[in-house]
Amino acid sequence: MTPSLTKKNYHHGDLRITLINAALEIIENEGVDKLSLRACARKANVSHAAPAHHFGTVAGLLDELAAEGYSLLIGEMQNKQNNSTADSLLSAGMGYIRFAIKHPGLFRVMSKMKTSTSSSVRLLKESDAALNFLKESLKQVYLDYHAIALPENTLKLRTELAWCTVHGYSHLYIEGMSENFYFSEPEMILNQLRVSLLVLEEV
Template structure:
């Protein structure tokens, strides 16, 4: 076998990047360790050496994704609009990660690093919800509503459900900004009522 795809550097990172790229282009069902090794140009045992099996590979990709998401949300500095747009932007920029991060059927649910990464990104998302000034007794419900809003939009966009829809449009970023502004407007009207 020729090793034309991989020459030097961090093989683990290269394998994760190739996996994310393949998921973004072909979906998670297309991922196999053998095909990944061939694509990167390494022995078929190399991915197994780093990740054990397919579930281990996808768990590592999800951990990496939650870290990237936390970084994006942290940069939004607690403002709901900025956090919501950062979440949606993450799904657009890292679709391969996004497609596995919330798929418990694909991941090692008992992985402590995965649980910690989820908690960290969740805390960053919640920081944006607290910036809305909602009634503190609505905390969990408001957090779930905010997460559902941004994750739902990101999933609809990622899965192509907005294509050709009366609710869709040609510019997903503008559509996301309008959606977040509409939710803030509805929230402001409810507060003043």
């Protein structure tokens, strides 16, 4: 069963969330090419006018879905439930990959809509917050590890390295291209990445 972004639903008065969950179900089970405002309305069992009233167009619906996705991604990156012995940096990386594996269709939509020229302010804010969480995790772990702060320019560079790794691995995995990796478990790759990220900056 496709996970919902929230437990709220139309019967409790939240039509917007019901429509978003319906769109998510279509994307994950049938593919984004099957999503239309009418299909979303049918899945949510509401009038055909309802999605247009809330989101305007399919692009508007996808933008909102992507924004919700980034919010959910941050929650997954913060979740140490499956990584109780890991520090926040490893937990953030594993959470990123775990999210993509759990929501492959949504993950593709998030990547596509983030690069759209019509991305909403909310979508950009949520996506920036996800990247900033990764940055702050690296910043804190480095500080804990060396008792000194990582210089800002190096912090930005290493954050981008971390993002490229987890984002790239996630895409390779959901597209079925990670099966021939020498190290097939993401934890092994992230542990090696961690070594590079925490190397002491030369003064």
